[in-house]
Amino acid sequence: MNFNKILIGLLAIMSITILSACGEDESGKYAPDPQLETEVENFEYTNQDGETVSLEDLKGNYWVGTFIFTNCETVCPPMTANMSKVQSEAKEKDIDLRFVAFSVDPANDDPEDLKEYGNQFNADFSNWDFLTGYNQKEIESFAANSFKTLVAKVDGYDQVNHGISFFLVSPEGTVLNMFSGTDQEEFGQITDYVEYYKKD
Secondary structure, eight states, X not given: OHHHHHHHHHHHHHHHHHTTSSOBOTTSOXXXXXXXXXXXXXXXXXXXXXXXXXXXXXXXXXXXXXXXXXXXXXXXXXXXXXXXXXXXXXXXXXXXXXXXXXXXOTTTOOHHHHHHHHXXXXXXXXXXXXXXXXXXXXXXXXXXXXXXXXXXXOTTOSOEEEOOEEXXXXXXXXXXXXXXXXXXXXXXXXXXXXXXXXXX
16 A cells, blocks of 8 residues: 555656646757657557557657556546547647557456547547557556656556656657646647647
């Protein structure tokens, strides 16, 4: 139980840090966050349609990644609803942007569950993949190494502790910026960042 409280405390600290993560350079241009700029590890996972999606498939596109699970009753539903808003905004602005939601509870989230979950939020699966097909240790390591974010399932509990960020990734697979997945002022800037990077 103490370990669970520690993880929750870490998440609280991380959520505060997120608020200052999306900066601009001195000239007013949007700038990558130097504390992020990690390379996403190679992966081949399974999406909601049972198809394999790899990092290589995403190369050449800006994409937004996040971490959720279908049995989550707290932050995941609003985060996924907000991601749906970003997807709609990208379509309205005619911005080519892909979306990836990694399940943090792969033992319980199979492709069918993820498809049903995505449908609840009107996800357009043509450019939004909900991924599973790995074990718990793999997703915890992948999240930490690729996105510097916490994913931890505590033994004896159904809950999975995870960050609430949306991560903007470059066409080369570099994490550029992170945005709060629950703060309209932050996630509402994602398409602006992509538009800026595409002009640069």
